[in-house]
Amino acid sequence: MDRPAFSFFRNLMPSRPRQFAVIGLGRFGRAVCETLHTSGYEVLATDVDEKRVADILTTGLAAHAIIIDSTNPLALKEAGIFEFDTVIVAIGNYLQESIITTLNLKEAGVPYVIAKASSDVHAKLLQKVGADRLVLPEHEAGCNLAQTLIKPGILDRLDLDPEHSIVELKAPESFYGKTILELRLRSDYGLNVLAIGQSQNFDINPKPDRRLCQDDVLVVIGNKLDLDRLPL
Incomplete structure (x- = not known):
């Protein structure tokens, strides 16, 4: 089942242009390129496979695409990849190439x-060589699917740390017509409401007397265990 876009956090994204480099154009890397490109960001796509690079250019899923051996630091430097503030290493199925590429990027001073x-095990090795963020797509997809089955009212979740999250959720029917104060989310659940709204229009830091309507969406922050207690 497709999940709604996390519209509240999408609206908070910086408006200034950002450039990304994606290394590895398998399914995961291609999806990253497509999403960033269609969202208006400039993307440099790279792969050692000529056919994959050609396909990205043909389909227009990135502003630029080049053939490169990312295990070669000189090749990365000549391609200008060390100048990017964010680089995504999407070579998940080739451990040696993935680890060496990540090491090359961090040793060259790429910030993120x-x-x-x-x-x-692969994740631990990547962490050892300096990866700033690790992505295990299959694991995360499985967790997300389980969350939608357990709590279908939660549209999306941003994990801040192992214990705390910010979630965007559809207001359950039991919330209709009640104010934030009447819901007692802070006193009974230990949760704070960051915003309430519909579609692109959010009321940031809403007042306690803000009354919820049908189709309202709430953005709340708190402990994951407390979030799971919500009547969704």
């Missing part, structure tokens, strides 16, 4: 490197 991992 996101690396795809195919297993827990």
Whole structure:
């Protein structure tokens, strides 16, 4: 089942242009390129496979695409990849190439490197060589699916740390017509309401007397265990 876009956080994204480099154009890397490109960001797509690079250019899923061996630091430097503030290493199925590429990027001073991992061991190795963020797509997809089954009212979730999250959720029917104060979300659940709204229009830091309507969406922050207690 497709999940609604996390519209509240999308609206908070910086308006200034940002550039991304994506290394590895398999399914994961291609999806990253497509999403960033269609969202208006400039993307440099790279892969050692000529056919994959050609396909990205043909379909227009990135502003630029080049063939490169990312295990070669000189090749990365000549391509200008060390100048990017964010680089996504999407070579999840080739451990050696993935680890060496990540190491090359961090040793060259790339500020933020996101690396795809195919297993827990792979993730630990990537962390050892300096990856700033690890992504295990299959694991995360499974967790997200389970969340939608357990709590279908939650549209999306941003984990802040192992214990706390910000979630965007549809107001349940039991919330209709009640004010934030009457819901007692802070006193009974330990949760704080960051915003309430519909579609693109959000009331940031709403007042306690703000009354909820049908189709309202709430953005709340709190402990994951408290969030799970919500009547969704």
